[in-house]
Amino acid sequence: MALGVDIGGTKVLGVAVDGADRVVAEARVPTPQSGVERPWRHGEPPGDGAGETGAEVADAVAEVVATLTAVVGGAEASPGGPPPVGVGAPGMLDRHGVLVFAPNLQRAAGADFRALVTARLPGFPLVVENDANCAAIAEFVLGAARGADHSVMVTLGTGIGGGLISRGSVLAGAFGFAGEIGHMTVDPSGPPCSCGRRGCWERYASGAGLGRLAREAAHAGRLAEVVALAGGDPELVRGEHVTRAALDGEPAALAVMAELGWWLALGLANLTAVLDPSRIVLGGGLVEAGELLLAPTRRAFVELVEGASARPDVEIVAAVLGERAGAVGAALAARAGGLW
């Protein structure tokens, strides 16, 4: 048995995975965001004080683990001692388990998750990894990236996370920060990003990006039916309203999905130029739109990738592990003692 916990922007989701890679228990709590934020710079000691957001998030991880062990057996019940625990965290997590920068979990920047979680789960063997790296390994071992030794996992949530599989294992980079693909600049004069810069890919091609594209279209008067769904105010239009209208075949909503697919394909083409994957796996909440998103993305990708007619096709497929991919991958990482 191994436990995996995925810290997301909105929820902390945990799973217990048995020796046959089956999910045998699940637990979730909302991601705490009420704690104190501490400004933090490289070289300073990491935060671990009571009341800080990082500590609250670690409390939530421990709570999820307690729920899981209550179901599948905890420290006492396991013949070999407590089960290994893997924790996946978003953003720039260094090789020591410190979250150095996280545009979508900003208040926890500087948190030493390895120390914070260890203090709450004494005796549990622990690994802490980037969430998208966890999702990538889960899809590579059990899901849509099986057999693709050079592949890219793209998680389309509030932001965009990335996990790179190269030569059959996770490419983590010099400091553990590789795969921060949502923060490639794709338009230097584009909208401001939560990371402090402009025109990042995740401003266009994430869940938040879809909402932004939709509100632009709504303010331009092109999304009357979607605005009605949202209660009549263009500012209240969210990505879900667009995908729902697109599923009903509403042409203006389909046009916004095509625009989203074009921006998504632009970043995928950039990643293909740099990394040359044979397969790209799209995960995260946005992918629930299915072919509404995949079809325009594949069409645009062929226009946008270098030398399309001269190169083998790059497969662009949906993830199969759904919202559990990160947690399952964290459990796999825990069992293996780390991802790299």
Add this chain to the structure above:
Amino acid sequence: MALGVDIGGTKVLGVAVDGADRVVAEARVPTPQSGVERPWRHGEPPGDGAGETGAEVADAVAEVVATLTAVVGGAEASPGGPPPVGVGAPGMLDRHGVLVFAPNLQRAAGADFRALVTARLPGFPLVVENDANCAAIAEFVLGAARGADHSVMVTLGTGIGGGLISRGSVLAGAFGFAGEIGHMTVDPSGPPCSCGRRGCWERYASGAGLGRLAREAAHAGRLAEVVALAGGDPELVRGEHVTRAALDGEPAALAVMAELGWWLALGLANLTAVLDPSRIVLGGGLVEAGELLLAPTRRAFVELVEGASARPDVEIVAAVLGERAGAVGAALAARAGGLW
């Protein structure tokens, strides 16, 4: 002894490297471009007909090898038979030695360089590799990337080539095309690129990009002294004119170099987000500008990279092997029997 030949956009440059990694001979000829171009698509047989540009380029490679062996000893003189030959080619070169797409050597697309060169150099053990991958391995083994197991080599010539070192060896990707970094889109509404798309990084941050930035500044009336250097016509302004004026301290030329450095840093920041290198090595002709280019690039990089204040510094340094890096790396690859 090993021989390395680098096929560039303007010259074919060869070196002989001895067992102590010293360059003991050099030869060069202009890159032939007069042959017939054959339209080519993935899946078609590669070109090898007489008169095609690929065959002319292979003739030039054989000529360079003949000059080198005349100096250092050829097939007969070597105790172990002919020395191994490595050939570096620009663009998308597949794992079989076929140049499938090459924006800066377009007329040779579809050429099977392994077959073409083997036919001209029977008995010589041959490897064919991407030129920037060769430059990367040369700088990693002998030059500015020594000790940086996660590093990126950026060659700033007519275009931009890339060689990625990951976990201490070249990252080639699924098909051999990784490192086509010049064709990341950095502005979807940017100028057309020779690859057929728009706003590629190499439109801004290469030798050709410097010329384009300079002509824009010249037409806007901001580069009077540089235009005079070029003979009075803004359209005749080239990158060399700008670097020469910048070396003399001409403020408008320095401003263009700063603009070049900003665009260069933008792409380096994108590569850092994706790959997390600890060091970036800049090579190619543009780097002869030295600190005139490096200083503004480093300044802009800190503004443009995600989480700059929270992460360890990324070193941005000049290559040390100069224009020979690709040829030296090709010789190292030949000696090793391939790069990956």
